Amino acid sequence: MAMSSKIYADWMKEIQDEKIKKILEHIQPQGRILDIGCGAGFLEKRLPNAHAVDIDLENLKKAGAKKVLASGDALPFKSRIFDTVFCIDAIHLMQNKEELERVLSGEGRAIVSTFCNEYSKxxxxxxxxxxxxxxxIQKEFFVGSGELDAVIVCNRYS
Ligand SMILES: C[S@@+](CC[C@H](N)C(=O)[O-])C[C@H]1O[C@@H](n2cnc3c(N)ncnc32)[C@H](O)[C@@H]1O
Structure with missing residues (x-):
């Protein structure tokens, strides 16, 4: 297992789980759900029906039932088939954000976050x-304590 995966899964577990719990208090995910850059599957513990995508196989092994080894830059899904797309602390790693947009349904929502702290938030x-x-942008908020996430909930204009 790559060191970064192990550190992330073990050391960040409680911090990340708490942030994800708070994010879910702000929104009610609907329909088919995709999680891009799912990591060790903290979101999937709370949303077991989510499709989970990551490029790190060791992380992905922990990520619920519907896991797919793939890049968020080239998603192996048809267009507009997800109603809710998450990208938690991973959007800065994507080169091709059009893929997120492509797989989201017309009325679908994206929930995207990036880590920060009190000074950088x-x-x-x-x-x-x-x-x-x-x-x-439908909503914007921060979650966490100490290590924070800035979060936006958004949908396309058309
Ligand atoms: C900081 S972790 C966040 C994991 C998870 N979303 C969470 O909140 O715990 C970023 C994750 O993005 C994954 N990742 C990096 N580049 C990616 C890409 N192009 N496509 C999909 N996943 C990617 C990494 O392997 C890692 O698991």
């Missing part, structure tokens, strides 16, 4: 929104 939120500047 406003700047990180601005960056996140700039990455989705052609989208309608």
């Amino acid at each position: 406003q700047e990180k939120l601005r960056w996140l929104k700039s990455e989705f500047k052609n989208w309608k």
